[in-house]
Amino acid sequence: MARLFFLLSGEHKTLPFSELKAVLEAEGHQYRVLGTLRQIMRLETGVECVKTIVKRAALTRVCCAELIYTQAEASKILQQADSVPLEHWIRKGQTFVVRVRRIGESAPEVDSMALEKEIGAVVLERVEGSRVKLSSPDLTFFGVITEDRFVLGLKLAEIPAKPYVERRPRKRVFFHPSAMPAKLARSMINLAQPKSGDVVLDPFCGTGSFLIEAGLLGCRVVGFDVQWRMVRGALRNLRYYGVNPDGVLKADARYPPVSKVDCIVTDPPYGRSATTLGRDVEEIVADFLVKTSDCISRGRRVCIAFPKGTEINRIAVKMGFRLVESHFVYVHRSLTREIAVLERT
Numbered sequence: 001m002a003r004l005f006f007l008l009s010g011e012h013k014t015l016p017f018s019e020l021k022a023v024l025e026a027e028g029h030q031y032r033v034l035g036t037l038r039q040i041m042r043l044e045t046g047v048e049c050v051k052t053i054v055k056r057a058a059l060t061r062v063c064c065a066e067l068i069y070t071q072a073e074a075s076k077i078l079q080q081a082d083s084v085p086l087e088h089w090i091r092k093g094q095t096f097v098v099r100v101r102r103i104g105e106s107a108p109e110v111d112s113m114a115l116e117k118e119i120g121a122v123v124l125e126r127v128e129g130s131r132v133k134l135s136s137p138d139l140t141f142f143g144v145i146t147e148d149r150f151v152l153g154l155k156l157a158e159i160p161a162k163p164y165v166e167r168r169p170r171k172r173v174f175f176h177p178s179a180m181p182a183k184l185a186r187s188m189i190n191l192a193q194p195k196s197g198d199v200v201l202d203p204f205c206g207t208g209s210f211l212i213e214a215g216l217l218g219c220r221v222v223g224f225d226v227q228w229r230m231v232r233g234a235l236r237n238l239r240y241y242g243v244n245p246d247g248v249l250k251a252d253a254r255y256p257p258v259s260k261v262d263c264i265v266t267d268p269p270y271g272r273s274a275t276t277l278g279r280d281v282e283e284i285v286a287d288f289l290v291k292t293s294d295c296i297s298r299g300r301r302v303c304i305a306f307p308k309g310t311e312i313n314r315i316a317v318k319m320g321f322r323l324v325e326s327h328f329v330y331v332h333r334s335l336t337r338e339i340a341v342l343e344r345t
Helices: 015-026 049-056 074-083 112-126 162-166 182-192 209-216 228-240 281-295 312-318
Strands: 002-008 031-037 040-045 060-071 095-102 139-146 149-158 199-202 220-225 247-250 263-266 301-307 321-332 335-344
Touching (some): 015 182, 074 112, 074 149, 095 112, 220 228, 312 335
Parallel strands (some): 263 301
Antiparallel strands (some): 139 149
8 A cells, every 4th residue: 555646637626536536446446535635635545546547537637656745835845855765766867857736826935936946956966866857757756735735746647638628529420519528427437436347328328428438448338318310429429439339229218128237327318408308307317217226236326417406316315226425517507517426225
């Protein structure tokens, strides 16, 4: 077990933390939360989990082995830096760079650029033959000033956001304005905690956002929609991203043509741009939960998005589900999504 810290996306206050924990739990990594700060989660866990996080997480940005955790005061930071056994982390002759990022207006009295130079000077003095190299160094010492704290570590991985940009709805071969953004879709898949090879169902698949993200994680995917146009469009999108579904069918979620799946991730229709066939979202979800509750085993999860203010959680509890957590995501003035994670009891 090692002390690691993770720089998380600032796009949402709670989702990145829950997604990170869900990824670790889905893949069976043991961990202990040492603390959380704005956009930072500190964990005691195995270093091998970094590969899993890089593969799966949408809302984690940087993974580091923690070297320093202290108050955001220059004197205390440099005192801690001087006591770190650097010879365990950087060898003679290796190149390095020090980068410090400030979150928001945290500790404005600390000069981040000066801190980079001062920490670099400590490394140069302590490790014979080490050299600063600003571009493509052997090692990156990565620090974050957040709230009134400073954390420094050796960067183990950085997760690019570009793949999610390339999979955004307007980049797909079939587009619909109700489509879920790739990053949020991946995050919801992770909250449902499927493993590679698990069967993931989206009973309101639309353009295939969830099926794409689950398929890229190695899951088997099944989706259906009441409109042929959406079924055909979802299939085009899945082919475009190299995902081979177990099935994408024209079907009503109230009468699911499946008997067993491992988890369900979905975004039922509720807006003006998505058809509801004359039913309100609560009726739609109640009907689908009744029919699909027997499709998943006890302890497995449903992750569902719906408009804030609806009674989906109350309905779900009546249908034999436990509310694990909820997150609220602002979309526009007339829509804030609630992302709920439900567990079959």
